[in-house]
Amino acid sequence: NAGVMQNPRHLVRRRGQEARLRCSPMKGHSHVYWYRQLPEEGLKFMVYLQKENIIDESGMPKERFSAEFPKEGPSILRIQQVVRGDSAAYFCASSPLGRSNQPQHFGDGTRLSIL
Amino acid sequence: GENVEQHPSTLSVQEGDSAVIKCTYSDSASNYFPWYKQELGKGPQLIIDIRSNVGEKKDQRIAVTLNKTAKHFSLHITETQPEDSAVYFCAASIGGGADGLTFGKGTHLIIQP
Numbered sequence: 001n002a003g004v005m006q007n008p009r010h011l012v013r014r015r016g017q018e019a020r021l022r023c024s025p026m027k028g029h030s031h032v033y034w035y036r037q038l039p040e041e042g043l044k045f046m047v048y049l050q051k052e053n054i055i056d057e058s059g060m061p062k063e064r065f066s067a068e069f070p071k072e073g074p075s076i077l078r079i080q081q082v083v084r085g086d087s088a089a090y091f092c093a094s095s096p097l098g099r100s101n102q103p104q105h106f107g108d109g110t111r112l113s114i115l
Numbered sequence: 116g117e118n119v120e121q122h123p124s125t126l127s128v129q130e131g132d133s134a135v136i137k138c139t140y141s142d143s144a145s146n147y148f149p150w151y152k153q154e155l156g157k158g159p160q161l162i163i164d165i166r167s168n169v170g171e172k173k174d175q176r177i178a179v180t181l182n183k184t185a186k187h188f189s190l191h192i193t194e195t196q197p198e199d200s201a202v203y204f205c206a207a208s209i210g211g212g213a214d215g216l217t218f219g220k221g222t223h224l225i226i227q228p
Contacts (some may be wrong), residue, residue, distance in 0.1 A: 004158070033215060042121075042204055043159065045215030056215060091158050095213070103149060103212055106158035 002027065004094050004107035005074075012113045019079040019086070021110045025094030032075040033093040033104055034060075034067060043091060049075060079112075087114045117142040119207050121219025129227050134195055136222045138205035139187040147208040148181060148188045149216065152201045159204060163190070166211070192224075200226045 005024040013019050025032050031050050035043040045059040049069040060067065064082075069075040079086055089111050093104035118141040128134045140148075146167040151159035165172045165179045165188065172179050176195075181188040192199055202223050206216040 006158075031213075035216075035218075040221075042119075042218035042220045043206075043216070045217065048215055059215060097213075103161050103164060104216065105161065106151070108156070108158040 004029075004092055004105055006090075006092050006107035006110050008110060009108065010111045010113070012115060013082050014115050015083055016081050019082050019112055021077040021079075021090050021092075021112070022074045023077070023092030023094075023107060024074040025092075026096075026105055029094035029096050029105075031055075031095045031097065032069050033095075034075075034077050035091045035093065037089045037091060037109070046077075082112075082114050084114050087112055117145060117207055117209065117217040119205060119217050119219040121205050121222060123222060124220065125223045125225070127225040127227055128195055130195055130197060132195055134190075134192045134199070134224055136190045136203055136205070136224070137187060138189070138207075138219050139185075140207040140217075141186070142207070142209060143183075143186065144209045145186075145207040147210070147212040148179070149206050149208075149212065150177075150179060150190050151204045151206065153204060153221070154201045162203075164212070195224075195226050197226050197228060200224060 034046040037043045047060045047067045048056040064080045066078045089109045091109045093106045095102040121138045149164035153159045178191045202221045205219045
């Protein structure tokens with residue numbers, strides 16, 4: 001039973017380019033969460049999605065960042081016109097039903113480096 | 116919003132001794148408290164969690180206690196082993212884990228042989 005799969009594991013972009021991070025949830029999980037982790041820091045919640053819907057995007061910057069979880073395919077976190085401050089590890093988690101009593105399981109993250 | 120404080124930031128213990136990591140939270144509506152272990156280059160791995168209707172939970176060498184009145188919860192690891200060395204994060208949720216988790220800043224646990 002494969003876990004949460006994230007790709008790429010490492011991504012290098014130049015300032016002003018776009019970054020696309022992908023997350024495939026665990027089999028049977030229909031809810032996805034994105035978090036950002038800066039060095040020596042805890043994870044910060046960004047956005048919570050279920051298939052074709054954004055449930056909570058309160059932690060996501062209003063500009064340049066967007067997320068989707070289409071009916072088919074992985075969830076995508078998109079960062080437009082990247083800046084140095086976007087350098088971080090981005091983690092995706094999934095849960096089965098998005099209700100209480102369902103722990104979130106994390107992938108191994110995408111390390112984004114901005115040159 | 117919720118704020119989670121975690122202490123200590125670094126903890127070094129002798130192999131075989133116990134380790135205790137403490138967290139406090141600010142939102143009395145929080146009702147779910149997971150603990151994650153993160154190894155270098157990996158994602159957080161859930162090791163134990165506790166819900167607000169329970170005061171203590173144990174799983175082999177790992178236990179978690181929750182004091183709702185004081186709004187703090189702790190992770191206890193007994194008989195520590197070298198493979199316990201990692202960064203440990205506490206987190207809190209007001210939605211039973213169905214919402215975005217609020218994490219502490221982590222504790223780097225070092226097990227000295």
